[in-house]
Amino acid sequence: xxxxxxxxxxxxxxxxxxxxxxxxxxxxxxxxxxxxxxxxxxxxxxxxxxxxxxxxxxxxxxxxxxxxxxxxxxxxxxxxxxxxxxxxxxxxxxxxxxxxxxxxxxxxxxxxxxxxxxxxxxxxxxxxxxxxxxxxxxxxxxxxxxxxxxxxxxxxxxxxxxxxxxxxxxxxxxxxxxxxxxxxxxxxxxxxxxxxxxxxxxxxxxxxxxxxxxxxxxxxxxxxxxxxxxxxxxxxxxxxxxxxxxxxxxxxxxxxxxxxxxxxxxxxxxxxxxxxxxxxxxxxxxxxxxxxxxxxxxxxxxxxxxxxxxxxxxxxxxx
Amino acid sequence: xxxxxxxxxxxxxxxxxxxxxxxxxxxxxxxxxxxxxxxxxxxxxxxxxxxxxxxxxxxxxxxxxxxxxxxxxxxxxxxxxxxxxxxxxxxxxxxxxxxxxxxxxxxxxxxxxxxxxxxxxxxxxxxxxxxxxxxxxxxxxxxxxxxxxxxxxxxxxxxxxxxxxxxxxxxxxxxxxxxxxxxxxxxxxxxxxxxxxxxxxxxxxxxxxxxxxxxxxxxxxxxxxxxxxxxxxxxxxxxxxxxxxxxxxxxxxxxxxxxxxxxxxxxxxxxxxxxxxxxxxxxxxxxxxxxxxxxxxxxxxxxxxxxxxxxxxxxxxxx
Numbered sequence: 001x002x003x004x005x006x007x008x009x010x011x012x013x014x015x016x017x018x019x020x021x022x023x024x025x026x027x028x029x030x031x032x033x034x035x036x037x038x039x040x041x042x043x044x045x046x047x048x049x050x051x052x053x054x055x056x057x058x059x060x061x062x063x064x065x066x067x068x069x070x071x072x073x074x075x076x077x078x079x080x081x082x083x084x085x086x087x088x089x090x091x092x093x094x095x096x097x098x099x100x101x102x103x104x105x106x107x108x109x110x111x112x113x114x115x116x117x118x119x120x121x122x123x124x125x126x127x128x129x130x131x132x133x134x135x136x137x138x139x140x141x142x143x144x145x146x147x148x149x150x151x152x153x154x155x156x157x158x159x160x161x162x163x164x165x166x167x168x169x170x171x172x173x174x175x176x177x178x179x180x181x182x183x184x185x186x187x188x189x190x191x192x193x194x195x196x197x198x199x200x201x202x203x204x205x206x207x208x209x210x211x212x213x214x215x216x217x218x219x220x221x222x223x224x225x226x227x228x229x230x231x232x233x234x235x236x237x238x239x240x241x242x243x244x245x246x247x248x249x250x251x252x253x254x255x256x257x258x259x260x261x262x263x264x265x266x267x268x269x270x271x272x273x274x275x276x277x278x279x280x281x282x283x284x285x286x287x288x289x290x291x292x293x294x295x296x297x298x299x300x301x302x303x304x305x306x307x308x309x310x311x312x313x314x315x316x317x318x319x
Numbered sequence: 320x321x322x323x324x325x326x327x328x329x330x331x332x333x334x335x336x337x338x339x340x341x342x343x344x345x346x347x348x349x350x351x352x353x354x355x356x357x358x359x360x361x362x363x364x365x366x367x368x369x370x371x372x373x374x375x376x377x378x379x380x381x382x383x384x385x386x387x388x389x390x391x392x393x394x395x396x397x398x399x400x401x402x403x404x405x406x407x408x409x410x411x412x413x414x415x416x417x418x419x420x421x422x423x424x425x426x427x428x429x430x431x432x433x434x435x436x437x438x439x440x441x442x443x444x445x446x447x448x449x450x451x452x453x454x455x456x457x458x459x460x461x462x463x464x465x466x467x468x469x470x471x472x473x474x475x476x477x478x479x480x481x482x483x484x485x486x487x488x489x490x491x492x493x494x495x496x497x498x499x500x501x502x503x504x505x506x507x508x509x510x511x512x513x514x515x516x517x518x519x520x521x522x523x524x525x526x527x528x529x530x531x532x533x534x535x536x537x538x539x540x541x542x543x544x545x546x547x548x549x550x551x552x553x554x555x556x557x558x559x560x561x562x563x564x565x566x567x568x569x570x571x572x573x574x575x576x577x578x579x580x581x582x583x584x585x586x587x588x589x590x591x592x593x594x595x596x597x598x599x600x601x602x603x604x605x606x607x608x609x610x611x612x613x614x615x616x617x618x619x620x621x622x623x624x625x626x627x628x629x630x631x632x633x634x635x636x637x638x
Contacts, residue, residue: 069388070397076389078413079387079388079415085415093380093411094397094411096398096405096411106410218593220594220596256597274539277539278542278575
């Protein structure tokens with residue numbers, strides 16, 4: 001690779017002169033300028049943009065941390081982020097973590113080393129204090145309710161939404177209600193767990209650990225969920241499923257076993273993806289793409305903001 | 320941001336000395352070394368990795384061009400690429416193009432300017448000659464059959480697969496066969512079109528332009544497809560659908576209109592995603608994740624290779 005020193009040699013000028021020509025600096029004689037331009041042409045030299053970024057202190061790269069890129073929830077957040085990235089001439093550096101802490105730390109490290117300007121964390125494994133330690137290096141945005149912290153956040157009220165879902169099912173006569181989530185340890189799932197515990201206490205229902213089913217991510221997991229609840233001594237009569245794909249998978253698995261929905265099993269999905277509308281699944285609509293767009297905008301702004309998005313309940317045929 | 324010049328000033332040494340300390344170069348006195356290390360600590364300076372990359376000529380960033388990140392076909396390719404990226408300590412820079420040429424050119428430009436080391440193009444809008452012009456800047460991998468070209472490729476034989484699907488439907492008695500694709504202009508779709516034309520000629524069937532339905536990408540597009548074929552004067556009796564999500568959407572739309580599958584409409588899907596298995600949809604299995612992994616490996620290798628992946632036909636209940 002030709003460097004600036006080689007160009008100077010070829011053109012018979014100083015390194016400073018080459019640098020001036022490259023950066024359109026005035027005070028370079030026509031003669032020298034032409035010599036440098038010829039050297040650039042002859043050598044097929046391209047200004048190394050890393051060097052330009054270095055001088056500007058900006059990379060126009062934004063990191064995006066997400067556990068899975070092939071999961072509709074995260075794919076839609078990413079779509080929103082990518083949409084704004086396009087408009088703002090930013091590129092995205094993807095960290096598909098599979099919830100590995102080491103992978104998240106790599107993203108934080110890239111921020112520390114100025115390889116990216118900012119970071120959007122769609123879902124995290126690291127402790128929030130680890131993330132806060134990196135705020136000195138650039139903006140970090142989280143997709144969870146962390147009001148008051150020194151990081152920008154975009155979120156929905158998972159506690160309230162879950163309470164609404166539980167109360168709706170209770171009004172419809174359900175007393176054995178289970179729920180399906182991605183993982184138990186996330187902030188959002190801890191809010192759901194709290195809502196569930198409070199609900200169970202309020203109506204003096206039995207708290208059945210079995211009713212909380214995790215690792216529910218994809219359509220095909222619906223089969224596994226149905227198998228699992230059919231194996232329980234006290235089968236739940238209703239399920240809140242935090243992902244429409246899984247809800248659709250459960251509905252499909254029920255159809256092939258002639259289990260009647262909602263009569264034998266009521267289902268509430270989440271996100272209101274197109275599959276929910278087409279399969280007539282009751283669901284909560286989450287504006288995921290807009291949330292992604294908002295996270296991008298928060299990440300390019302130095303100001304710390306918190307934005308709650310509202311959720312809409314869509315009544316259909318599965319309850 | 321503190322730079323190397325600031326550090327030199329703070330430590331009372333030359334810029335060269337600071338650079339030597341940062342790069343663990345020998346021949347620096349203990350005294351000067353300690354002064355520099357103290358300045359680094361005091362200023363909260365972090366070695367700018369862009370500068371390190373600059374000196375090494377490597378970024379460990381790989382560009383990935385894909386039209387949509389929320390589409391299962393591309394999400395699975397991306398999953399495979401990301402899996403290998405993780406193992407090889409590469410980060411991915413995402414270019415979600417929506418098939419805009421300008422966006423693809425940006426990716427090629429980043430390769431040219433050494434901001435990324437290599438580029439995987441999952442689907443392109445640019446002419447192949449534009450892409451070939453950029454091969455001098457780093458490896459580029461395409462996901463289409465381009466044997467003989469100077470770029471590495473990973474692909475399946477879309478022509479042969481389409482012929483097999485058409486012949487299978489013909490043997491089952493179908494004479495009015497339509498098909499659904501993402502877009503008409505892609506290399507893969509041109510191969511399918513060729514297979515279709517040859518098939519129609521071979522059996523002296525009518526070539527019906529209406530039977531080629533494009534813009535079929537998501538589950539919800541199934542509804543649109545069904546509406547469209549129901550509006551035709553000569554409704555096709557079978558559809559080849561190049562995406563299981565759309566196939567599942569058509570099956571679901573048929574169910575809600577009491578259209579019997581395969582009696583009134585036969586369907587062959589593509590990719591053999593889990594939704595195809597659960598909804599008992601006949602499909603062709605494409606090893607998308609493996610293909611993604613292979614593209615990553617081709618992109619980190621200087622050697623130009625071509626790898627064809629084989630496709631497996633999965634007979635189920637929709638034909």
